[in-house]
Amino acid sequence: MQRARELSWQALQGIRERMRPGISEDEARAEAMQVFETLGMERLWHPVIIRIGPNTTRTYREPSLPDVRLGPNDSYFIDLGLVFAGHEGDVGDTFVVGHAPERAACAQAARDLFQDVAGIWRSEGWNGRKLYDYACERAEEMGWRFNHAVKGHRVSDFPHSVHKGGNLGDLDRTPGQGLWVLEVQIAHPSEPYGAFYEDLLAGPVA
Numbered sequence: 001m002q003r004a005r006e007l008s009w010q011a012l013q014g015i016r017e018r019m020r021p022g023i024s025e026d027e028a029r030a031e032a033m034q035v036f037e038t039l040g041m042e043r044l045w046h047p048v049i050i051r052i053g054p055n056t057t058r059t060y061r062e063p064s065l066p067d068v069r070l071g072p073n074d075s076y077f078i079d080l081g082l083v084f085a086g087h088e089g090d091v092g093d094t095f096v097v098g099h100a101p102e103r104a105a106c107a108q109a110a111r112d113l114f115q116d117v118a119g120i121w122r123s124e125g126w127n128g129r130k131l132y133d134y135a136c137e138r139a140e141e142m143g144w145r146f147n148h149a150v151k152g153h154r155v156s157d158f159p160h161s162v163h164k165g166g167n168l169g170d171l172d173r174t175p176g177q178g179l180w181v182l183e184v185q186i187a188h189p190s191e192p193y194g195a196f197y198e199d200l201l202a203g204p205v206a
Contacts, residue, residue, distance in 0.1 A: 002178070004082070004087040005200050007089060009091050011041070012078050014038070014039075015032045018035070019076060020097070021072045021074070021098070024068070025064055028052075029050055039084075041084060043082075045088050046081035049077075050078050051064060051076060052068050052069065053070070053071060053076070054068065055068055056094065056194045056196070057192060059149045060079060071097075071098075073097070073099050073100040074097055074103070075096045075106070075195070076094070076095060077092060078093060078095075079092040089155075090181045092196050092198040094107035094197065103193055106187075106194065106195040109186060109195065110184055113135060113138055116135075117135045117184065121201055127172050127174055128170065128172070131169075131175075131182070135184055136148065144188065147186065147194070150183045151167035151168055151169025151170065151183065152180060152181050153167055153168055154166070154168075154179060154181075155180070155200065156179065178200060178202055181199065181201070182200075182201050183196070183197075184196070
């Protein structure tokens with residue numbers, strides 16, 4: 001699982017290096033496949049999700065607004081579900097191009113919120129429901145709107161649905177290390193942009 005996680009983050013960074021003003025979501029997804037090939041990805045376990053500008057407020061189940069291209073001072077997020085050596089990786093992060101300090105603050109807030117919630121999981125051992133209740137409260141305290149539709153999920157050797165279905169945010173017990181993905185999605189309370197971050201719940205980086 002950790003190797004799949006590592007390779008998934010490498011893939012995400014490879015896509016980030018190809019993002020530039022003017023690119024569309026469809027074009028970015030097509031270039032992503034070239035990145036995956038160089039890393040030896042076996043298959044996708046969920047579609048490649050790249051959201052640009054106003055589409056960063058939308059969840060993975062919602063279709064993007066059409067004809068959106070990355071502006072010179074804009075933001076986007078990448079959400080990958082990849083399989084390496086039979087194991088699932090699932091990572092996501094938000095980035096900014098040009099000069100967009102408010103969007104950069106939103107992206108950093110999603111990362112900070114993830115680390116905050118993951119830290120509570122490590123130190124307190126809360127169940128999934130309590131972790132997501134806390135995430136919502138903290139997001140609002142930080143001045144952001146929390147997306148309740150994004151609740152995290154199980155991962156494992158492919159397919160994870162064989163081992164456990166359902167969402168982390170509905171789990172009534174403590175999520176096990178290396179088995180659950182924590183997802184957070186926030187948005188500006190009035191402006192049309194947001195941020196997304198996800199990673200495997202695991203111990204602190206040495």
